[in-house]
Amino acid sequence: MSAATRPMAAHADLAPIPPADSDATVRARICLPFSGDVIGGSHLSVLDLLRRIDRTRFDPLVVVQHPEGKLMRLFGDHGIPVVCPFDWPELPYNRRVGANAVRAALAQLAPQIRFLRENRIDIVHLNDGRTQVAWALAAKLAGTKLLWHHRGDPGSRGLRFAAPFLADAVLAVSQFSLPRPGPISAAGKAEVVHSPFDTDISVDRAAARAQLIAELGVPDETLLLGYFGAFVARKRPLLFLDTIDHMRRMRPDRPLVGLLFGAAEEPAMGEAIGARIAARGLSDHVRLMGWRSPGTRWIAACDQLLVPAVGEPFGRTLIEAMLVGTPIVATRSGGNVEALKGGELGRLVAPEDPVALAAGAFEMAAGDAATFAARAEADARVRFGFDRHCAQVSAVYERLLGAG
Helix, strand or coil: CCCCCCCCCCCCCCCCCCCCCHHHHHCEEEEEECCCCCCCHHHHHHHHHHHHCCCCCEEEEEECCCCCCHHHHHHHCCCCCEECCCCCCCCCCCCCCCHHHHHHHHCCHHHHHHHHHHCCCCEEEECCHHHHHHHHHHHHHHCCEEEEEECCCCCCHHHHHHHHHHCCEEEECCCCCCCCCCCCCCHHHEEECCCCECCCCCCCHHHHHHHHHHHHCCCCCCEEEEEECCCCHHHCHHHHHHHHHHHHHHCCCCCEEEEEECCCCCHHHHHHHHHHHHHHCCCCCEEECCCCCCHHHHHHHCCEEEECCCCCCCCHHHHHHHHHCCCEEEECCCCHHHHCHHHCCCEEECCCCHHHHHHHHHHHHHCCHHHHHHHHHHHHHHHCEHHHHHHHHHHHHHHHHHCC
């Protein structure tokens, strides 16, 4: 029975998890906990890492909160050891963690410390803010090395006030995400490691587009503008809708449709999107597409990827668009600037401005979209490979283990 289907009690006994094989005593045990049950870019990056990491050197163990959840299946279905040994407070998703939530997390330290010690964990690798709140202090008190993988805004309180004291090393997904220098800062133990991507991917864009055109039932000359990702405030799905509204008003003669690929993780955002579509009269110009797999095929089907996000550390879909040759128009904000090399690989426009996004999309459609896309694809295939990411993270593991 696989780890993804094995029934486990929410408060199972905390007996040590058996090593993967008899050589485990000479391998470093890496614990990767995750809070909640929402699959995002951090989970996919970790999955890509663990599928390629050298198992003769490292023995990974993923810990999740929900025994029958999506994360249990995601890792278990790929043969990654994954367990749900006990409960801990599930902190709010995509919102600032308040003092009450922090206190609740600290009250549950004992099972975590015991788990880490009894399973002889060498390194705890934390990959998102919620899990860092819930596990960082436990890792420190258990005597393990702590790798703090930061995939968010450099202004986050955890990075600023906890990582300097608790983390043994910090990885940031972009220069934008690096901790800022200061009297209390983790900058001295931080480095950039870009997330991994399948740089060998190949998609027939013409076939993918034809399939999407047929599904939508729109004319072939329709401009297909894609938004990809969770519907959360940072990614600005409402700004995407406002951009489509401006575009159809600027060029009423130009057939176009905005495609929202993803879903709202919170009801309030879903309601806000529905209300905005109704208020702007966009029902003929916007389609809610839901989550689609493989995502790269649907990105390739679009004529452009629009990235209205503000403060996005290093969006996965932006890099995936580069790899499949879809031209990009993005806000000049966060990791977008680094990914697109200041505008060499896609158009960068003023943030929080639907008129600027609309103008950028029309300029891309009328100009040298093919040149942008070709440059971006060639660059991404060099910068973002699986092997490079795995080698960088493995080197950090080795460095932490050698530090004693």
